[in-house]
Amino acid sequence: MSFLNAEEPTVCDLIADFGIKLLWHPSLGVELGNNLQTLLRDCIAGTIPLDILVFEGSVVNAPNGTGEWNRFADRAMKDWLADLAKVAKFIVAVGDCATWGGIPAMSPNPSESEGLQFLKRQEGGFLGKDFVSQAGLPVINIPGCPAHPDWITQILVAIATGRIADIAFDELNRPQTFFNTYTQTGCTRNVHFAYKASTAEFGQRKGCLFYDLGCRGPMTHSSCNRILWNRVSSKTRAGMPCLGCTEPEFPFFDLKPGTVFKTQTVMGVPKELPPGVNKKDYALLTMVAKDAAPPWAEEDFFTV
Amino acid sequence: MTIQSLDISPVGRVEGDLDVRVDIENGRVVNAWTHAELFRGFEVILRGKDPQAGLIVTPRICGICGGSHLTCASWALDTAWETEVPRNAILARNLGQIVETIQSIPRYFYGLFAIDLTNKKYRHSRFYDEAVRRFAAFTGKSYELGITISAKPVEIYALLGGQWPHSSYMEINWGIAYIVGISKDRSDDSLVFP
Numbered sequence: 467m468s469f470l471n472a473e474e475p476t477v478c479d480l481i482a483d484f485g486i487k488l489l490w491h492p493s494l495g496v497e498l499g500n501n502l503q504t505l506l507r508d509c510i511a512g513t514i515p516l517d518i519l520v521f522e523g524s525v526v527n528a529p530n531g532t533g534e535w536n537r538f539a540d541r542a543m544k545d546w547l548a549d550l551a552k553v554a555k556f557i558v559a560v561g562d563c564a565t566w567g568g569i570p571a572m573s574p575n576p577s578e579s580e581g582l583q584f585l586k587r588q589e590g591g592f593l594g595k596d597f598v599s600q601a602g603l604p605v606i607n608i609p610g611c612p613a614h615p616d617w618i619t620q621i622l623v624a625i626a627t628g629r630i631a632d633i634a635f636d637e638l639n640r641p642q643t644f645f646n647t648y649t650q651t652g653c654t655r656n657v658h659f660a661y662k663a664s665t666a667e668f669g670q671r672k673g674c675l676f677y678d679l680g681c682r683g684p685m686t687h688s689s690c691n692r693i694l695w696n697r698v699s700s701k702t703r704a705g706m707p708c709l710g711c712t713e714p715e716f717p718f719f720d721l722k723p724g725t726v727f728k729t730q731t732v733m734g735v736p737k738e739l740p741p742g743v744n745k746k747d748y749a750l751l752t753m754v755a756k757d758a759a760p761p762w763a764e765e766d767f768f769t770v
Numbered sequence: 771m772t773i774q775s776l777d778i779s780p781v782g783r784v785e786g787d788l789d790v791r792v793d794i795e796n797g798r799v800v801n802a803w804t805h806a807e808l809f810r811g812f813e814v815i816l817r818g819k820d821p822q823a824g825l826i827v828t829p830r831i832c833g834i835c836g837g838s839h840l841t842c843a844s845w846a847l848d849t850a851w852e853t854e855v856p857r858n859a860i861l862a863r864n865l866g867q868i869v870e871t872i873q874s875i876p877r878y879f880y881g882l883f884a885i886d887l888t889n890k891k892y893r894h895s896r897f898y899d900e901a902v903r904r905f906a907a908f909t910g911k912s913y914e915l916g917i918t919i920s921a922k923p924v925e926i927y928a929l930l931g932g933q934w935p936h937s938s939y940m941e942i943n944w945g946i947a948y949i950v951g952i953s954k955d956r957s958d959d960s961l962v963f964p
Binding site: 467468470471472473476477478480482488490492493494495497498499500502503524526528534535536537538539540543569570572573574575576577579611612668690695696697698699700701702703704705706709711717721722723725726727 | 882
């Protein structure tokens, strides 16, 4: 349903303006029951060309590799997926479940879930490391829990208009256009980050959430603060720490006791630093930043 | 008279995978079963985790009503911890719930239900052409309008929680949303809860 919030372009624009013919969607598709089963079999047989297969949800293998814990249209979902993946020109995995396994694959992973080509950061997944779709590309991963709707619609437009070759992918097969910068890029709390002014408890507009509340904005690749959510905000802007949900390790630390909304530190220094920053430089930076911090860095300057 | 069984797999246009089996006798449904064959084990996953994990995991059970799951998870923790939930936090939670519900109304009607009115089986109805004009999936006049504006109410949720769906903003104590924090000094609770 997050998909329906897409703005640039909207879901209706996809169909009306970009000429995408939607064969089926679980919540929005027209066909039901046997009609759908026939449609899917026609796709597998090649009678109906399947240009883009968008898959949401983890691949459930339980129990004992049968996939029977997720049955769909009278078969195990993973069997449908295996057949459709052979004929699809492009495959797009949407959301953490489909990309890396997501929350279902979190310890103890009762449903034996995995993503299409990854399980967490480990390559392979259901389709295997070397899998390529008919167009010769691996699965295009659009992670996030949820994935931003505009990331989805824009990638679908790029495929439909023949421009997907213009898009570069990172080592996790994420489109760089959305996943090259950090969640922190564009965060309104950046000025507080720079002066090491912390948000010590929830419910404050001042301060940075990285130092105490476990925000993963500096380490997470996403465009949440460049392409805003629901057009108006982002988690970090509203004061909710970034959980790192576009990275394969999400939910981080398996949400073990003491790891939730709490920065993991050693002797007061965050265990994880922004990528490329070493511990010694970070300590130096902290001293200088705290010395240089103006008094207003600790004020709630949004309230007038 | 024999009983005829009808298996519909999948039913579609629901959130998640659903199958329905009905028994029909003399043109009447005499028995019916629904089954949703997906087990992810969220309860199993949450065992032994940080209590606040519930605020992260439970909303993600569902793509359309995550706010309801978050509300329940928050209240469950508040009850267990005997938190005194401030009135402004209650307001922020309720606002989130309200706008999520408003969001779901046009989505249910246009996205999930009204499409069926354009089914070819109704083509002899004198209302058929009008139904298609209004409700055809993605291109119907009312469909497009209804689906597009259905994204608006949850902008309020995003102002409070940063995004819809899947924020965890209904946190214990003051709520994560900063708006709750600032309004605690400024608002007069007696106006809201006379």
